[in-house]
Amino acid sequence: MFKRLLALVSLVGVGLFGAVALSAAPALAASNGTVYVVHGIPGVTVDVYVNGTKTLPNFTPTTVAGPLSLPAATYDIKVFAAGANPASATPVITASVALPAGANASLVAHLDASGKPVLDTFVNDVSAAAAGKGRLIVRHTAAAPAVDILANGSAAFTNVTNGKEGKVDLAAGTISASVVATGTTTPALIGPANVTVTAGMATVVYAIGAPAAGATASTLGVVTQQIPLAGATMVVPTGTGGLLEHSGAPVWAAAGFAVALAMLVLSGRALVRSRG
Amino acid sequence: MSRRNALVLAAVSTTAALAFLAVLLLWPSGAPRVASLGSLSVPASSSPFVATTANTGSPDPVPAATSADPVPTVAPATTAPPSLPVGLSIARIGVHASVVPVGVQTGTNVVQIPDLDHVGWYEYGARPGETGSAALVGHVDGAGRPGVFWRLRDLVPGDEVVVHFADATSRAFRVTGRAEVSKQALPADLFTRAGPPRLSLITCGGSFDRATGHYLDNVVVVAVPES
Numbered sequence: 043m044f045k046r047l048l049a050l051v052s053l054v055g056v057g058l059f060g061a062v063a064l065s066a067a068p069a070l071a072a073s074n075g076t077v078y079v080v081h082g083i084p085g086v087t088v089d090v091y092v093n094g095t096k097t098l099p100n101f102t103p104t105t106v107a108g109p110l111s112l113p114a115a116t117y118d119i120k121v122f123a124a125g126a127n128p129a130s131a132t133p134v135i136t137a138s139v140a141l142p143a144g145a146n147a148s149l150v151a152h153l154d155a156s157g158k159p160v161l162d163t164f165v166n167d168v169s170a171a172a173a174g175k176g177r178l179i180v181r182h183t184a185a186a187p188a189v190d191i192l193a194n195g196s197a198a199f200t201n202v203t204n205g206k207e208g209k210v211d212l213a214a215g216t217i218s219a220s221v222v223a224t225g226t227t228t229p230a231l232i233g234p235a236n237v238t239v240t241a242g243m244a245t246v247v248y249a250i251g252a253p254a255a256g257a258t259a260s261t262l263g264v265v266t267q268q269i270p271l272a273g274a275t276m277v278v279p280t281g282t283g284g285l286l287e288h289s290g291a292p293v294w295a296a297a298g299f300a301v302a303l304a305m306l307v308l309s310g311r312a313l314v315r316s317r318g
Numbered sequence: 319m320s321r322r323n324a325l326v327l328a329a330v331s332t333t334a335a336l337a338f339l340a341v342l343l344l345w346p347s348g349a350p351r352v353a354s355l356g357s358l359s360v361p362a363s364s365s366p367f368v369a370t371t372a373n374t375g376s377p378d379p380v381p382a383a384t385s386a387d388p389v390p391t392v393a394p395a396t397t398a399p400p401s402l403p404v405g406l407s408i409a410r411i412g413v414h415a416s417v418v419p420v421g422v423q424t425g426t427n428v429v430q431i432p433d434l435d436h437v438g439w440y441e442y443g444a445r446p447g448e449t450g451s452a453a454l455v456g457h458v459d460g461a462g463r464p465g466v467f468w469r470l471r472d473l474v475p476g477d478e479v480v481v482h483f484a485d486a487t488s489r490a491f492r493v494t495g496r497a498e499v500s501k502q503a504l505p506a507d508l509f510t511r512a513g514p515p516r517l518s519l520i521t522c523g524g525s526f527d528r529a530t531g532h533y534l535d536n537v538v539v540v541a542v543p544e545s
Contacts, residue, residue: 168512170506170510172427173421173422173426173427173429173442173509174421174422174442214442241441241442241443242442242443242444242450242509242510242511243511270449270450270510270511270512270513271510271511271512272506272510272512273443273451273505273506273507273508273509273510273512274427274506274509275427275504275506276422276427276428276429276440276504276506276508276509277426277427277428277429277501277504278428278429278431278455278501278504278520278521278522278536279428279429279431279501279522279532280431280455280456280457280458280465280467280520280521280522280533280536281457281458281459281460281465281521281522281523281526281532281533282459282460282461282531282532283458283459283460283461283462283463283464283465284459284526284528284531284533285458285459285462285463285464285468286458286459286523286524286526286533287525287526295338296338298334298337298338299335299338299339301334302331302332302334302335302337302338303331303335304331305327305330305331305334306328306331306332306335308327308331309324309325309327309328309331310328312321312323312324312327313321313324313325313328316320316321316324317321
């Protein structure tokens with residue numbers, strides 16, 4: 043599975059590079075954006091085409107590809123059912139994604155509130171968190187109306203609608219999270235599930251899928267990804283001795299000065315005496 | 319003592335006193351600043367990512383992937399974390415020390431520093447060898463004697479740094495850069511989990527402020543995993 047993900051990442055990398063190299067000179071890496079691709083549509087394995095090139099073949103639900111470092115540009119993205127002929131088949135999703143320079147973003151294929159497949163771009167807040175804290179980001183990408191997200195039983199985010207997110211910085215640790223219809227506490231539509239908050243990382247939890255409808259079972263679930271945050275500015279007080287100040291200090295010069303002064307005093311007294 | 323001898327002695331001692339005074343006054347104050355050897359950034363830092371497209375600037379970034387074996391040469395950030403660091407050896411400067419996890423002084427951004435003889439690993443950052451910066455902090459001195467990182471400033475690119483882990487494994491790193499920076503402007507990059515795997519060894523240096531009892535600068539040495 044892991045090796046397969048590597049292969050996917052590799053392929054999308056090569057493909058996107060090929061697509062970009064044809065159209066524009068590669069931008070400096072420093073201004074590149076960072077991109078993750080998240081598959082949040084249950085039950086549908088897809089091929090992702092970027093600027094007409096198949097870059098993520100057989101991309102399976104609930105997986106995350108990336109991070110990819112990509113030049114700022116607008117990318118034409120089409121998602122087809124795996125194996126479909128892009129020349130004749132109708133894409134599941136068609137989207138145009140503008141990636142700004144230096145942006146950190148997650149492209150998420152998911153269902154909108156009415157159950158229609160869409161591709162949304164979420165900008166990831168990777169600014170530094172306080173020391174010892176991590177960031178929990180919860181994204182509503184399921185075919186469901188507004189929800190509340192409960193953390194350890196109490197509402198952490200309320201009235202979150204499809205395509206929106208809530209975020210909070212928390213001390214590192216594990217919380218029990220569940221998703222409920224807004225204004226309620228039960229029943230849990232998703233979870234409760236343990237979510238680990240890691241210091242210095244954003245933990246992004248996507249609610250995906252659709253509730254049960256008629257004979258169709260519920261496909262609600264979560265996808266989780268972790269993204270490193272920027273470092274905080276820290277203070278490192280690692281010396282109180284002041285010994286560096288003295289290393290090689292001219293102790294001999296101080297001693298010599300003292301001796302010379304003493305001699306000067308002696309000679310002065312001798313002079314005074316000789317006069318008298 | 320004759321008057322003549324006394325005069326000679328006075329002249330000689332005055333000259334000597336002035337010479338010694340000049341030495342005392344003109345002696346460079348404080349330790350010489352550590353010259354920056356290159357930058358602190360690690361070689362792959364043009365891209366802080368390990369994804370395969372990080373090299374889009376190079377003419378031949380990735381060999382055309384064949385469907386038979388498209389496995390890239392670098393792994394994404396999802397590799398299993400290494401074990402916890404418990405020891406540090408730097409042969410060139412005689413460091414063989416235990417490593418203990420450290421956090422911050424409560425409610426501040428001040429990193430806790432262990433006693434003079436131990437190295438602290440900043441537990442809210444990366445583990446050594448993991449994606450991102452693993453910060454290792456140690457005293458240059460204190461209580462009138464040198465600390466574990468007394469000679470950190472002597473490290474030069476190419477020097478070997480070995481981290482020992484709780485699972486009895488160890489991993490070698492190579493120094494790539496060293497710099498002395500104002501304590502007020504310690505790069506935040508030293509404490510992020512983003513970017514290529516690297517060690518950031520941090521101690522104090524520069525001028526000593528007697529009023530506060532602290533040095534004004536930090537000495538930082540960066541090392542990357544030996545390939």
